Amino acid sequence: MYKIxxxxxxFKNHLIKKHQDCVGCPSNETIKSFFEEIMGLLFPNFSNKxxxxxxxxxxxxxxxxxxxxxxxxxxxxxxxxxxxxxxxxFVCSLADIESALQLDIDxxxxxxxxxxxxxxxIRSYPGFYAISAYRIAHRLxxxxxxxxxxxxxxxxxxxxxxxxxPGAKIDHSFCIDHGTGVxxxxxxxxxxxxxxxQGVTLGALSVQKKDANNKRHPSIENNVVIYAxxxxxxxxxxxxxxxxxxxxxxxxxxxxxxxTIYYVAxxxxxxxxxxxx
Numbered sequence: 001m002y003k004i005x006x007x008x009x010x011f012k013n014h015l016i017k018k019h020q021d022c023v024g025c026p027s028n029e030t031i032k033s034f035f036e037e038i039m040g041l042l043f044p045n046f047s048n049k050x051x052x053x054x055x056x057x058x059x060x061x062x063x064x065x066x067x068x069x070x071x072x073x074x075x076x077x078x079x080x081x082x083x084x085x086x087x088x089x090f091v092c093s094l095a096d097i098e099s100a101l102q103l104d105i106d107x108x109x110x111x112x113x114x115x116x117x118x119x120x121x122i123r124s125y126p127g128f129y130a131i132s133a134y135r136i137a138h139r140l141x142x143x144x145x146x147x148x149x150x151x152x153x154x155x156x157x158x159x160x161x162x163x164x165x166p167g168a169k170i171d172h173s174f175c176i177d178h179g180t181g182v183x184x185x186x187x188x189x190x191x192x193x194x195x196x197x198q199g200v201t202l203g204a205l206s207v208q209k210k211d212a213n214n215k216r217h218p219s220i221e222n223n224v225v226i227y228a229x230x231x232x233x234x235x236x237x238x239x240x241x242x243x244x245x246x247x248x249x250x251x252x253x254x255x256x257x258x259x260t261i262y263y264v265a266x267x268x269x270x271x272x273x274x275x276x277x
Contacts, residue, residue: 025147107173126160127176137166185217199229
């Protein structure tokens with residue numbers, strides 16, 4: 001059996017110093033609870049308590065604001081601005097977040113014949129959960145808050161297998177069907193009314209650190225469908241609007257609007273067709 005006495009004093013002092021210096025972020029559980037409080041406010045299906053009047057509603061909003069202020073006050077590395085001002089800005093943005101998520105719900109419901117009702121989507125669809133985490137995290141990141149947004153999307157990644165970087169820019173009416181294995185990179189731009197399936201990667205051609213501030217991930221224009229396990233790479237790659245990307249396609253160059261791209265098994269190549277608008 002391992003004996004603690006075998007640890008050197010130098011290593012013990014090293015660990016103590018690490019703990020003393022750790023002021024960068026609240027625990028993952030604290031951030032998860034904060035995210036779930038927001039979801040419970042916006043969607044009662046996520047909450048065990050129902051709000052019935054303005055007093056209760058204002059109390060819940062103040063609770064969320066207070067939790068964010070506390071996190072930011074206790075961990076000054078998380079932001080450069082006043083925690084109180086940032087928290088006010090965030091709670092004021094909840095109406096826009098909820099509105100965007102309602103459009104996402106509509107897109108998922110209209111795009112999935114298996115969806116019996118919208119409550120089913122809210123309570124059980126991994127795509128909706130991951131998109132919700134992204135939209136909340138993206139707003140926090142836009143306010144200049146560090147670490148917390150990434151942990152929120154990573155919590156969703158752990159639960160759903162869907163990895164969306166909070167820095168991506170995703171427009172309204174976004175649908176992820178099934179979703180496991182989806183990867184959406186930091187500088188990806190996705191237009192409205194886009195639908196993607198499981199295993200899709202919207203990634204970078206280069207992963208060198210010197211490219212950190214460059215656009216590394218593709219742009220997907222409006223009304224595009226991307227089928228399972230397609231891989232689209234590169235910051236200069238644009239998928240034109242109203243295009244269809246077939247399953248297992250590998251794309252590293254731009255695609256014209258109204259195109260259909262599909263992988264031909266056995267020929268190891270991608271075929272392109274273009275339909276008239």
